[in-house]
Amino acid sequence: MSNLDEQPFPRGPLIAAILVVGLTVVGVGATRLGLISPATAEVSNAQPVAHADMRFFDMEDGGVRVSVIDRGERIIPPATGGFVRGVLRGLVRDRRARGLGSEQPFRVTQWSDGKVTIEDLATDRIIKLDAFGPTNRQAFVALMTPTETAA
Numbered sequence: 001m002s003n004l005d006e007q008p009f010p011r012g013p014l015i016a017a018i019l020v021v022g023l024t025v026v027g028v029g030a031t032r033l034g035l036i037s038p039a040t041a042e043v044s045n046a047q048p049v050a051h052a053d054m055r056f057f058d059m060e061d062g063g064v065r066v067s068v069i070d071r072g073e074r075i076i077p078p079a080t081g082g083f084v085r086g087v088l089r090g091l092v093r094d095r096r097a098r099g100l101g102s103e104q105p106f107r108v109t110q111w112s113d114g115k116v117t118i119e120d121l122a123t124d125r126i127i128k129l130d131a132f133g134p135t136n137r138q139a140f141v142a143l144m145t146p147t148e149t150a151a
Contacts, residue, residue: 046113052144053105053121056088066143069105074143083136084143087127091120098123108140116140
């Protein structure tokens, strides 16, 4: 037998470890339930340069019809627009979890510092699209362009 078998585990480190794990679980749970909001270190003085309110509709052929309020409609063909579809899937899942419908549009905003966000006007959730790279960011910016110049 070793010396460890004869002595009990020290209580201090055990209690500290249990407290760290417990506080972590409580903090994550409170954040997910909206009881506390995550801290943001980023402060920006950027102003909106352009925005467009959009509604998205699934089509029978697998495409997505994008209705840009006051700017016409666009079609995302089947098997394309994977990033746009992925972002929308997450936002719609959040709406369904809250029991909300599709009446409110999504707002895509281009900021003076060059960043782009999408905001769910029903839940106030905002996603910073720049975090996913310039190509994915551009997918949403292209949806903002007027129908006459959209490719």
